[in-house]
Amino acid sequence: xxxxxxxxPPGSLSLRGRAxxxxxxxxxxxxxxxxxxxxxxxxxxxxxxxxxxxxxxxxLSDRRFAEVLAQSKGARYGVAxxxxxxxxxxxxxxxxxxxxxxxxxxxxxxxxxIWRRRFGAPPTDLKARARQHRFMLGRxxxxxxxxxxxxxxxxxxxxxxx
Numbered sequence: 748x749x750x751x752x753x754x755x756p757p758g759s760l761s762l763r764g765r766a767x768x769x770x771x772x773x774x775x776x777x778x779x780x781x782x783x784x785x786x787x788x789x790x791x792x793x794x795x796x797x798x799x800x801x802x803x804x805x806x807l808s809d810r811r812f813a814e815v816l817a818q819s820k821g822a823r824y825g826v827a828x829x830x831x832x833x834x835x836x837x838x839x840x841x842x843x844x845x846x847x848x849x850x851x852x853x854x855x856x857x858x859x860x861i862w863r864r865r866f867g868a869p870p871t872d873l874k875a876r877a878r879q880h881r882f883m884l885g886r887x888x889x890x891x892x893x894x895x896x897x898x899x900x901x902x903x904x905x906x907x908x909x
Contacts, residue, residue, distance in 0.1 A: 762784060762789060762793060762794065762797055763797060765783075765784060766780060766784055766797060766798075766801060766807075767806070769783055769784075770801070770806055770807065773815075774808075774811055774812040774815045774816070775807070775812060776809050776812045776813075776833075776836040776837050776838050777798055777802070777807060777809055777837065778836060778837020778838075779812075779836045779837060780798065780801075780807065781794055781795075781798060784797070809837075809838050809839065809842050810842050810845070810846070812836070812838065813833055813838045813842045813843055813845070813846035814846045816829065816832060816833060816836075816846070817829050817833075817846040817847055817849070817850055820832065821849075821850045821857065822857065823861065823886070824886050824887045825850075825854065825857075825858065825883075825886055825887030825888035825889065825892070826847050826850050826851050826854055826887065826888075826889070827887040827888070827889065828886060828887020829847060829850060829887065830843055830847055830887075831887070833846070833847075854888065854889070854892055855892055855895065855896070858883060858886075858888045858892050858893065858896055859896055859899075861883070861886060861888075862879070862883060862896050862897075862900070865879075865882060866879055866882075866900075868900075869897070869900040869901045869903075870897065870900075870901070876897060879897060880893055880894075880897060883896065
């Protein structure tokens with residue numbers, strides 16, 4: 748059995764230790780990590796210095812965060828949804844655009860794959876069409892892309908020749 752003093756209480760980690768623990772779990776944007784580290788007891792200047800140090804040591808990178816997020820969410824969501832997530836996490840528009848470029852190129856194919864997994868058959872009436880349309884829009888796909896997918900599905904009865 749471990750000695751009583753060998754384990755630190757959860758709140759006793761240093762600022763750097765907390766930051767590294769967050770980064771060990773997954774990539775974070777600078778703004779997101781800053782929000783997580785700022786507490787009433789922590790000086791804002793100390794957090795900024797730490798974040799600068801982590802960036803200089805390549806442990807924190809908004810570019811890497813944007814690429815990882817776009818790659819992981821791109822299989823399930825459209826460019827608009829991923830773009831909103833990146834903006835919410837404080838990624839600059841330039842870095843977001845660079846990370847989203849590969850997704851934009853395959854938007855229709857990804858949307859079609861998601862539509863096939865979810866529905867697989869063309870809508871039978873206006874209510875079903877509206878439901879499919881809302882679902883795809885909710886996933887962050889452009890209205891023109893969603894309309895194209897549903898039209899393709901209606902033109903090919905099995906939905907497989909899209």
